[in-house]
Amino acid sequence: MGTIVDITIANTSEEKAHLAIKTIAGILNEQNKRWHAWQPSTLSLLNQQLQQKKTITVDPETAELLSKAKTLSLASHSLFNPAIGELVALWGFHSDDKTPTQPPRRQAIQALTKQNISMANLSIKNQNISSNNPLLKLDLGGFAKGYAVDKAIEALKQQGINNAIINAGGDLKAIGNKGSRPWRVGIKNPKTNGVIASLETHQEESVITSGDYERYFEYKGQRYAHLIDPRTGYPANEVTAVTVIHNDAATADAAATALFIAGPTQWKKIAKALNITLVMMIFADNRIILTPDMAQRIRMEGQPPAEYIVEKL
Numbered sequence: 037m038g039t040i041v042d043i044t045i046a047n048t049s050e051e052k053a054h055l056a057i058k059t060i061a062g063i064l065n066e067q068n069k070r071w072h073a074w075q076p077s078t079l080s081l082l083n084q085q086l087q088q089k090k091t092i093t094v095d096p097e098t099a100e101l102l103s104k105a106k107t108l109s110l111a112s113h114s115l116f117n118p119a120i121g122e123l124v125a126l127w128g129f130h131s132d133d134k135t136p137t138q139p140p141r142r143q144a145i146q147a148l149t150k151q152n153i154s155m156a157n158l159s160i161k162n163q164n165i166s167s168n169n170p171l172l173k174l175d176l177g178g179f180a181k182g183y184a185v186d187k188a189i190e191a192l193k194q195q196g197i198n199n200a201i202i203n204a205g206g207d208l209k210a211i212g213n214k215g216s217r218p219w220r221v222g223i224k225n226p227k228t229n230g231v232i233a234s235l236e237t238h239q240e241e242s243v244i245t246s247g248d249y250e251r252y253f254e255y256k257g258q259r260y261a262h263l264i265d266p267r268t269g270y271p272a273n274e275v276t277a278v279t280v281i282h283n284d285a286a287t288a289d290a291a292a293t294a295l296f297i298a299g300p301t302q303w304k305k306i307a308k309a310l311n312i313t314l315v316m317m318i319f320a321d322n323r324i325i326l327t328p329d330m331a332q333r334i335r336m337e338g339q340p341p342a343e344y345i346v347e348k349l
Contacts, residue, residue, distance in 0.1 A: 037068050037181050038132065038251075039205025045192075046214045047199040056195050060188045060202070067184035071101075073121055073175040074130040082165065083121065083173050086158075091166040099163045104286060105179050109155040111309050112294035115302075117266040119153045121173030127271070129251065129262045130175075136253045139260060145269035154266070177262075181207040182244060182289025189240070189285075201237075206245045209285045210237040224249075225338070226277040226318055232342055233316065235281075235334045242285035246292035247277035265297045274299040274320050281314035281330070288312075304349050313349065 043060055045053040070078040078098060085092045094102075105118050121130075126144055128136030139145075148171065157169040176183075181204045189209050192200050199212030201219050210219040218236035225232035226247050237243065248261035248271075258273075265272045278295045282288035291312045298306040300319055307315055313329045324344035326334065331346045 037064070037184065037204060039181070041205070042203045043188075043200065044214075045197055045200045047212070048197055052195075052197070056192055056197050056200075059191060059195065063188050063191055064184055064204075067180065067187060070098075071176050071180040071184075073177060074125070075132075079174055079176065086165070086167040086172060086174075087170050089167075089170060091164055094163050094165055096163065099160060099165070101176070101180075101183060102158065102165065102174075103160050104183075105176060105290070106155040106158060106160060108179070108287060108290040108294075108310070112290065112306055113309065114154040114156075114266060115297040115306060116178055116290040116294035117154055118174050118176050118179060119155050119157060119172045120148075120264065120266050121175035122153070122171055123148050123264055123266070123269055124175050124177070124262070125173070127260070127262075127264060128253075136260070138253075138255045139270075149266070149269035178246075178293035179286055179290050181205070182242065182285035182287070185209045185242070185285040206247070206250065207242070207285060207289055208244065209240075209242040211240045222337070223279050223316070223334075224277070231337050232318075232324075233279075233334050233336050240283055241281055242283065242288045243279065243281050244285060244288035244292045245277055245279045246289075246296045248273075248275070248296075249277075263293060263296050272297045272299060275303075275317060276320055277316075277318040278303075279316040279330075280312055281333070282312060304347075308349055316344075 043057050109116050126140045151171050153172050157167050157172045159166045185202050185207050188202050201210040220236050222231035223233040226249050251262040252259050260271045263272050275296045278292045280288045280292045291310045294306050295303045315327045316330050317325045326344050326346050336342045
């Protein structure tokens, strides 16, 4: 999934932990093979068939995943929009090893954005999938890691492991405790290699961060990140990082993406629409805003500690 996955298991025998990690590695590799947006995968084959205007009967897991992605997308006013794979590819972010060097032509961007492609163009009836727009191309990058982490945590619990943490490049989910204490996790400072804040998890929780430092390129002094605003066709540039806490990692992953794109003027509306109450927003002008629920949970780090504002939704 384009990242390092770190798994820590506590309060368990070493033998049982190693067996569980081996199982989890298999699950994550399988998820990567299924949902990769540009390498041969279940998703890339589905995209080919959809663009050929076919109706495809998919397996139950694929139908479940796409239904959840569609529900979250529509709730976010399509700011989390897995249907804009063609736009992501146009920007050059559909590559494992090649970083884009400059923005695409404005005319090419406008040709796609004027189509208003969204998950509303995807029909899901039982296990039958179709699209009424051949330019729809699914890219689950803002969602699939969280979904995979949820699956991995469920597998751990099925093996009797109730104290663990999985971190897939900023998509983190914890269950139970580390010894007799809650798991304490750090939130990356988007401007440095350090930590800007930390918090303790409560039983089973996901802590998901979307940032403009994850994948980007710079051109003529401007940073272009992989988080693209489907309304403009350009990467969102008013936010540096968003952290969301939720018990479901897939929901938190989609929400962090949507809030990043929503920016300073609309993030509250989108948080309410997605029923998200634990949010930290770091804006490009260095302002930090916390929701009241997040302010009760988080500890700002650094010397001196970062200043922040608490705002109600």
